[in-house]
Amino acid sequence: MDELRKRADADKNDKSVKDLVLLLFETALLTSGFSLDDPNTFGNRIHRMLKLGLSIDEDAGEGDADMPPLEDTDADAEGSKMEEVD
Incomplete structure (x- = not known):
């Protein structure tokens, strides 16, 4: 607290x-059982704090180019559709 x-x-x-x-305050709210207005x-x-701690430029791109493509979920979505009601 002194350093802050x-x-x-x-x-x-x-x-x-x-x-x-604000993170200290909001974390105290959450650990006390309250909910946040805007999670x-x-x-x-x-x-932002993670980027700051890792020395990542906030304006830099997201860097998702190295991420593998997501699996196609269209087939799964069709199997789990809810029953349509007339």
């Missing part, structure tokens, strides 16, 4: 400090 305060005092506009403080924002904040 030092960093916040050093630069009031540091987005990473703001993200860390997508929480997830995006975690992704």
